[in-house]
Amino acid sequence: AQSVAQPEDQVNVAEGNPLTVKCTYSVSGNPYLFWYVQYPNRGLQFLLKYITGDNLVKGSYGFEAEFNKSQTSFHLKKPSALVSDSALYFCAVRDGNYQLIWGAGTKLIIKP
Amino acid sequence: NAGVMQNPRHLVRRRGQEARLRCSPMKGHSHVYWYRQLPEEGLKFMVYLQKENIIDESGMPKERFSAEFPKEGPSILRIQQVVRGDSAAYFCASSVQGASSYEQYFGPGTRLTVT
Numbered sequence: 001a002q003s004v005a006q007p008e009d010q011v012n013v014a015e016g017n018p019l020t021v022k023c024t025y026s027v028s029g030n031p032y033l034f035w036y037v038q039y040p041n042r043g044l045q046f047l048l049k050y051i052t053g054d055n056l057v058k059g060s061y062g063f064e065a066e067f068n069k070s071q072t073s074f075h076l077k078k079p080s081a082l083v084s085d086s087a088l089y090f091c092a093v094r095d096g097n098y099q100l101i102w103g104a105g106t107k108l109i110i111k112p
Numbered sequence: 113n114a115g116v117m118q119n120p121r122h123l124v125r126r127r128g129q130e131a132r133l134r135c136s137p138m139k140g141h142s143h144v145y146w147y148r149q150l151p152e153e154g155l156k157f158m159v160y161l162q163k164e165n166i167i168d169e170s171g172m173p174k175e176r177f178s179a180e181f182p183k184e185g186p187s188i189l190r191i192q193q194v195v196r197g198d199s200a201a202y203f204c205a206s207s208v209q210g211a212s213s214y215e216q217y218f219g220p221g222t223r224l225t226v227t
Contacts, residue, residue: 032213042220042221043116043203043220044155044203044205044218046218049215051213099171100145100216101157102154103154104153105152105154
């Protein structure tokens with residue numbers, strides 16, 4: 001069965017430091033992987049996706065993610081965190097079916 | 113290009129009433145998805161529709177919930193005889209195609225409170 005795990009409920013990072021939000025997945029076929037961000041009382045905004053090709057994917061707001069097939073991971077990264085990056089981050093996966101399977105979310109807190 | 117529109121943004125219903133949630137997809141998008149989000153939780157897929165067709169409703173409760181996406185007008189998620197457990201944020205998303213590689217764009221959500 002498909003599944004997505006975000007092992008950290010919360011990640012705390014000082015402003016200016018690099019950040020990583022972890023995501024691992026389990027699918028039966030080729031994965032299509034997505035990251036979304038949700039600000040308080042708002043809908044989700046698409047950040048980036050991996051479909052095929054280069055394992056390092058660049059997205060919106062300076063975020064990037066690295067696809068690692070052997071570790072079945074798709075960690076979200078940013079070289080230098082901003083306070084405005086504080087939000088809830090969701091990883092999601094599809095394997096050719098219609099449904100997006102979502103992780104439980106990771107709350108990212110960037111401290112000034 | 114307007115994004116995905118949802119209305120109302122907030123909806124309060126008493127137990128036993130009906131709730132109707134509306135979603136207008138992005139212009140040019142003909143694929144609509146509905147999700148439910150409970151507080152501090154991720155999204156749960158409910159239903160996937162194309163115009164006049166329900167493609168996948170495997171995430172929808174068998175009773176009291178229904179969805180449609182008519183040829184004209186918005187997609188509607190209908191909850192009959194609401195109960196307190198239906199209180200949640202309901203998000204609609206749309207995509208230009210239904211293939212797995214296409215990202216979905218989300219509306220701001222409708223927050224349903226059942227009193």
